[in-house]
Amino acid sequence: MSLDAKLENRQFLINKVLLDPRRDEDAGVRKSLSYISGERVHKALIYVGMATCGKVAGAKKTFLAIQNYLQDHDIDVTLVEGGCVGFCREEPLVDVQLPGKARISFGNVTSDKVQPLLDDILNNNLPEQKPLGQYQNPILQQWDGVPFMEEHVFFAGQQRLLMDNCGIIDPVSIESYIAKGGYWSFTDTISTKTPAQVCDIIDKSGLAGRGGGGYSAGKKWNAALSTVSDNKYLVCNAVESDPGSYMNRAIIESNPHRLIEAVLIAAYAIGAGKAYIFIREEFSLAISRLEKAISQAREMGIIGHHIFESGVNINVAVKKGARAFVCGEETALINSLEGKRAMPSSKPPYPAEKGLWDHPTIVNNVETLFNVPLILKNGSEWFHDTGTKRSKGTKIFTLSGKLKNYGTVEVPMGMTFRDILNDIGGGMAGEKDFKAIVLGINSGSYITEETLDIKVDFDELKSIGGALGSGAFVVLDSGVCMVDMAKYFTAFFKNESCGKCIPCREGTARMLEVMENVTRRPSDNQSFQTLERFKGVMQLKNLAGVISETSLCSLGKSSPYAILNTLKHFKKEFDAHIFERKCAANICTDLRIYHIDVDACTGCTACFKKCPVDAIIGSPRYPHFIVQDKCIGCGTCFDVCKFNAVLIK
């Protein structure tokens, strides 16, 4: 698009759309918007899902292959580096939209599949490769015999309020975002509502923090609004360091303008002139897209001084956060922003009263903020339509682990975990049985077969001693050892503990020690080791209680949950490790007992030579034996045996 046409477009969007409350009434405006948003196209459009998850799956190669194809055949097509629709299993995803025809989506388009696909589709024929589906649109001609995307099992159960535009629009085109209804809430808000009204609407909507805490966003905002100060700050927490979750990154990469709009509204509501988006520095694509989006918004006068002559000044800056899990805690995050170690401070005073540089500061999670423009557009009552009595709206999860359809999904609050797993997730992948769902490290909660019918709801999860967490949803099958999981979580907390308060710093190390003792084979038969092991285990619950009660921040408080929940739901496995010294899943390598199959052993002496403790005896060309009393279970013999003669009991 030429520069003049671009400027004209932007002027149109500002005058006829953003600043005109009757924008919806004019059919001409609506038609123009459908072209700007890409809903209708003048020339063919190819859209490649190029969020980080897509890139990992090879979308870059696909993109280059498409680019080369278009150049070779000299075809004029708009090629867009897009966001992520959430269906990671089908990455790389390629969408094609021909003029007048519905948009059609193809999954698993690796670079070698590009040519046959484009040969057909650009000539208006359905290719051999089965499409994922097509997007329903009454104004466009549908493809015959192609199912709708909404009907696909992965999408049918979802309710995509926050992810509506993810993977649909060009993430770094402010024009298409505005044409899709973006920034309307913001301009309407600053021209028609006072900050107090905005806080009130959010409070009434019942929007709760999605970072894990579940605290009411409206109450927080009201506290900051009512604190008198010459300077206030809004901080968006985009650290997302809980392993197993990447939905915040995905929605930022796919729709950065929604976050900026939300940040602007929130800053206006609390009276902040400066907003920071604190994002993990590793999210390079999300950062570059956010920065691009911010500069676009600044060019159009949506960010900056005296926004649309309303007298409102808001500046938004991206801050790249250095890597530390504890940065997700709001007071730690504020310390990190100030250039210090990310160590939490004690609350109160809450950041809403005394935060960044001692000024009132609101820290909100990305997903929480994503709800804000929608609530202001549709009203707080609208938000009550979705969700349960106490938990409103939707929740985004990152599905991963041993299920069929993995990816990022948005479900209404109140859906059962069973439905998410079996309907959207497509059930278990592989032969093994379902064992548990882990809802992120920071919640340490397990959903087991007995609790699968629990609903996604803050209160219901609390009733089973869990928490909703940040949105990780890792499915485990019977091949996973829960004691090993608990050890992994504890090791994670031990490494990530910031070291400020003693319960967390020392407690997590002690817990890990106990867990290691449980999964370690005694190197000799001295009885004190066994005694130590039992002593540790007996005190584990007590220790966990002290840590969760006395730690300073929520990170420390939640560190023992994984162990407590393992003891609660998987006591049998724990006992098998402690008493029988057996790991049923065969994951804890130290507890393995090796023996040699006499029939298969050729007497090659490879294991005999390599055994570090001389626990193997035998003569060349005759079967060997392992002396169990000497064996330390290192597994060397298993690794070196070329005849599969070493077996694990």
Add this chain to the structure above:
Amino acid sequence: MTVELEHIFKVYPNSKREDLIPMLQAIQDEQGYLTEDVIHEVGKYLGISVNKIYGVATFYDNFRFGPVGRYHFRLCHGTACHVAGASTLQKELQKLLKINAGETDKNGLFSLEVVSCIGACGLAPLIEVNEEYYTNITLESLKALVDKIREKENDVL
């Protein structure tokens, strides 16, 4: 030895405490790691004592104080990767590269970093080598990958 940092200092004209982390990030992006000289220079510029800067820099996982190898391996050890066997892969990789996690080998060829989550959990276990991703890796494919790199490097020599 003085280090050329003027162009980075220019970006932060107010020299405030809050600029410390962004400055260290910018320096590391450019030079690969932080040296003692750099820390001294930054300290002088910001008026912060050197031990305070070390305090901050060693707190965060991303700051390095030594060079990485020509092939920098980042092994993901998030929950999904752990379930998919990242621990075994780590042991194997340490054996193959002959270094431990967090180390760089003597030739400066390999370095290994274990990270908490790369965020592509569906494709677990995965590994990133110089910003190229290898997904659903197995012990065999890992060995093939390392062998391929070694072969390539031997050809160059």
